[in-house]
Amino acid sequence: MAVTSAPIKVDVATDQLISHAAHFLGKAKKDLVEVAVREYIEAHRTEINDGIRAALSRLDGSSASAVSLLADVPVDQLDEYGGMPDAD
Template identity: 85%
Template structure:
């Protein structure tokens, strides 16, 4: 399966840093970004895992808990935003 790519947007200053690094390392900009992101994620893995565990602890298998987590709205406040549809809907 061929690798696909997706565009990302960075500010002008960051793009210049990437361009300079790529030039002086003799690499493509996309390679510099890929390596940088992988290194960043690896160095912050424990924080990411902690966030995942915190999110999972909020889920109880209900649609309300999933919507609450995704919308960043406490389940007891979902009714204020229109509530949850009845199971038959």
């Protein structure tokens, strides 16, 4: 299976840092970014897992809790934005 890639956007200053580091390390920019992101995620795995647990604790199986989590709007404020349709 062919490996596909997806573009990412960074500001000019960050792109320059990536370019310089890649050049002096003798790596392709994409390889440097891949390793850097994987190392960053591994270094912050506890924080990421804590965020996942906090998000899951807000879900109760209802559509309202899912919309609340995705929209970052408290469940009790959903009616102010049109509410949730009645279940059939």
